[in-house]
Amino acid sequence: xxxxxxxxxxxxxxxxxxxxxxxxxxxxxxxxxxxxxxxxxxxxxxxxxxxxxxxxxxxxxxxxxxxxxxxxxxxxxxxxxxxxxxxxxxxxxxxxxxxxxxxxxxxxxxxxxxxxxxxxxxxxxxxxxxxxxxxxxxxxxxxxxxxxxxxxxxxxxxxxxxxxxxxxxxxxxxxxxxxxxxxxxxxxxxxxxxxxxxxxxxxxxxxxxxxxxxxxxxxxxxxxxxxxxxxxxxxxxxxxxxxxxxxxxxxxxxxxxxxxxxxxxxxxxxxxxxxxxxxxxxxxxxxxxxxxxxxx
Numbered sequence: 001x002x003x004x005x006x007x008x009x010x011x012x013x014x015x016x017x018x019x020x021x022x023x024x025x026x027x028x029x030x031x032x033x034x035x036x037x038x039x040x041x042x043x044x045x046x047x048x049x050x051x052x053x054x055x056x057x058x059x060x061x062x063x064x065x066x067x068x069x070x071x072x073x074x075x076x077x078x079x080x081x082x083x084x085x086x087x088x089x090x091x092x093x094x095x096x097x098x099x100x101x102x103x104x105x106x107x108x109x110x111x112x113x114x115x116x117x118x119x120x121x122x123x124x125x126x127x128x129x130x131x132x133x134x135x136x137x138x139x140x141x142x143x144x145x146x147x148x149x150x151x152x153x154x155x156x157x158x159x160x161x162x163x164x165x166x167x168x169x170x171x172x173x174x175x176x177x178x179x180x181x182x183x184x185x186x187x188x189x190x191x192x193x194x195x196x197x198x199x200x201x202x203x204x205x206x207x208x209x210x211x212x213x214x215x216x217x218x219x220x221x222x223x224x225x226x227x228x229x230x231x232x233x234x235x236x237x238x239x240x241x242x243x244x245x246x247x248x249x250x251x252x253x254x255x256x257x258x259x260x261x262x263x264x265x266x267x268x269x270x271x272x273x274x275x276x277x278x279x280x281x282x283x284x285x286x287x288x289x290x291x292x293x294x295x296x
Contacts, residue, residue, distance in 0.1 A: 006043070006075070008077050009072060009075075009077060009078060009079040010079060011079025011080065011081075012056070012057045012079070012080070012081060012082050013052060013056070013057050013059055013067070013079065013080050013081070013082050013085050014052070014053035014054060014077060014078075014079055015048060015050040015051065015052055015053065015065060015067055015069075015077065015078050015079075015080060015085070016050050016051050016052075016053055016076065016077055016296065017048045017049075017050040017073065017075060017076060017077060017078055017295045017296070018048075018049055018050045018051065018094045018095075018098075018294070018295055018296045019048065019049045019050070019094055019095055019097070019098035019269075019292045019293065019294055019295065020045045020047065020048045020073040020074050020075075020098060020272075020292065020293040020295060021045075021046070021047040021048070021073075021098045021099055021100075021101065021102060021103075021290060021291075021292055022270075022275070022278045022279060022282055022290075022291040022292065022293060023046060023047065023102045023103070023131065023282075024131075024211070024213060024282060025046060025102070026044045026045065026046060026279060026282075027279050027282055027283045029042075029044050029071075030044055030279060038071055042071055042072075043071060043072045043073070043074055043075050044071065044073070044074050044275075044279075045069070045071065045072055045073020045074035045075065045078070045293075046068060046069065046070050046071065046073060046101070046102060047066070047067070047068055047069075047073060047098060047099075047100070047101035047102045048066070048067050048069065048073040048078055048098060048101075049064075049065065049066045049067070049088075049094040049095070049097035049098040049100075050064075050065065050067070050078075050094065050295075050296075051063065051064055051065070052065055052085075053077070057082040058082055059082065059085065059087070063087055064087070064088045064090075064094060064097075065085050065086055065087055065088060065097075066085075066086045066088060066097040066098065066100045066101055067080040067084055067085045067086065067101065068080070068084040068101040068102070068105075068248070069081075069084065070084075074272065074275050074293060075272075075295070076272075076295055076296075081245070083245045083246060083248055083249060084101075084245070084248055086100075086101075086248075086249075086252045089256070089259060092259055095266065095269070095292065096262075096263065096264045096266075098292050099131070099135075099264035099266065099290040099292065100255075100262075100264070102131075103131045103132050103134075103135035103264075103290070104135045104138075104139060104255065104262065104264075105237060105248070105251060105255070106132065106135075106210065106235070106237045107132060107135045107136040107139045107140075107186065107210075108139050108251065108254065108255055108258075109235065109237040109240065109251065110136070110186060110208045110210060110235040110237070111123070111136070111139055111140055111143060111145075111184065111186070111208075112143065112254065114208060114233050114234075114235050115184045115206050115208055115233065117140065117143050117145060117183075117184060118144070119143065119144025119145070120144060120145070120146070121144075121145050121146070121183035121184060122145065122146045122147075122148065122181055122182050122183050122184075122202075123136070123140040123145045123146070123147050123148070123182070123183065123184045123185075123186060124147075124148045124150060124178060124182045124184070124185045124186070124197070124200060125137055125140070125147060125148070125149050125150065125160075125165070125185075125186045126150045126171070126185070126186065126187045126188065126189045126193060126197070127150075127151075127152075127187075127188050127189045127213060128149030128150055128151050128156075128159075128160040128163070128165060128168070129149075129151045129152075129156035129157075129159040129160050129163075129288045129289070130188070130213070130285075130287060130288075130289070131287065131289060131290040131291075132186075132188040132210060132211070133149070133160070133163075133186075133188065134159065134160070134162075134163040134264070134265040134289050134290070135264070136186045136188075137149055137160065137163040137164050137165050138163055138164055138261060138262050138263070138264075139258065139262070140184075140186075141164045141261060142258040142261035142262065143258070145183075145184075146166050147164070147165045147166050147167070148165065148166065148167045148168075148169065148178060148182065149161075149163070149165035149167065149168045149169070150169055150170075150171050150174050150193075151168060151169075151170065151171065152170070152171045153170070154170070155288075156288060157170075159265060159288040159289055162265055163265050163289070171193065174193070174196065174200075175196035175197075175199050175200055178200050179200070180199065180200060180201065180202060181200070181202055182200045182201050182202060182205055183201075183202055183204075183205050183206070184205065184206050184207075184208060185197045185200065185201065185205070185206070185207040185208060186208050186210065187207060187208060187209055187210060188210040188211040188212075188213055189211070189212070189213050190209075190211065190212035190213070190216055190217055190218050191212070191216040191218060192216070192218070194207075194218035194219075194220065195218070195220075195224075198220070198224050198225075198230060198232075201228060201230045202228070203228045203229055203230070204228070204229050204230065204231075205228070205230045205231075206230065206231045206232075206233050207230070207231070207232050207233065208233050208235050209232060209233065209234050209235060210235045213285070220232055264289070264290055265288070265289030265290060266289055266290050266291075266292060267281075267287045267288045267289040267290060267291055268281070268287070268291050268292075269291075269292045269293070269294050270291065270292070270293050270294070271293070271294060272293050272294070272295050274293070275293055278291045278292075278293060
C-alpha cells in the first residue's frame with residue numbers, strides 16, 4: 001500500500017480528515033481476508049475524526065465530528081453517510097475522537113445491549129492492552145463495573161492500568177488468579193483462553209465473543225454451559241447496525257453521557273504516508289492501545 005493522488009470523494013457529508021483510526025479489520029481488508037472485499041484499488045480506513053466541509057444533511061460547515069465511513073478514511077477527505085457521522089462535544093479532542101467509532105461503539109454494544117451490564121458487576125477483559133481491550137475497560141468502568149484486565153506480558157500491564165483497570169493479571173494462569181467470580185468476560189482474542197474463561201464465570205455469567213485476534217476460533221462443549229447456567233454471547237456490532245443503520249445515532253446518544261469517563265489510550269500517531277507501518281504494528285500485536293494516522 002502506498003500513497004497516491006486520487007479524485008476527491010463526493011457524498012452526503014464531506015469531512016476534512018484530521019485523524020484516522022487504524023483497526024484490525026483494516027489489516028484484514030488489505031490482505032483480502034475480511035468478510036467485505038471491496039474492488040481494487042480501494043482506500044482503507046473505517047473511522048476518522050475531522051471537520052465537516054459544508055452545510056447539509058443535519059450538519060454545518062465547521063462541525064467537529066467522528067465518523068464511520070467504512071472505507072476511505074486514510075485520506076485527506078472522506079465522504080460519509082450522515083447516519084454514521086457523530087457531532088462531538090466541544091471538550092472532546094479530535095485526536096481521541098478518531099479512536100471512538102470502531103472500538104468504543106463495539107464494546108458499548110457488547111456490554112450494554114448484549115450483556116445488559118449492571119453497576120457493581122465484575123468484568124474480565126482479555127487483550128486488555130489493545131484497542132478493543134482498553135476501550136472495554138473504560139466503558140465497563142463508566143457503566144459502574146469492577147474490571148479485571150488480562151494481558152499477555154508484564155510490559156502491557158501498565159497500559160491496562162492506564163486505561164483504568166481495577167486489577168491486572170497475566171494471561172498465563174489467569175484462571176487460578178481470578179477464580180470463579182466474573183459476571184462478564186469480554187473476549188476479542190479467542191484461542192486457547194476460551195475454556196478457562198468459562199471456568200471464571202460466576203453462576204449466570206456471560207462470555208462475550210468479539211473476535212479472534214489470536215487466529216484460532218475456539219469451540220465450546222455445551223455441557224459446560226449447563227453446570228452454572230452460563231452463556232456464550234455473540235457480539236456482531238457490524239452485522240447488527242448494517243440491518244438498521246439508524247441504530248448508530250441511537251447508540252451515540254447513549255455513549256455521549258459516558259464520554260467524560262473515556263480517555264482513549266493512544267499508542268502511536270503515524271503520518272498518513274506511514275500507514276503500512278501502522279498496519280504492520282497492529283498485525284504483529286505490538287500495539288498498546290490505539291494507533292492513529294495524522295492527516296492534518
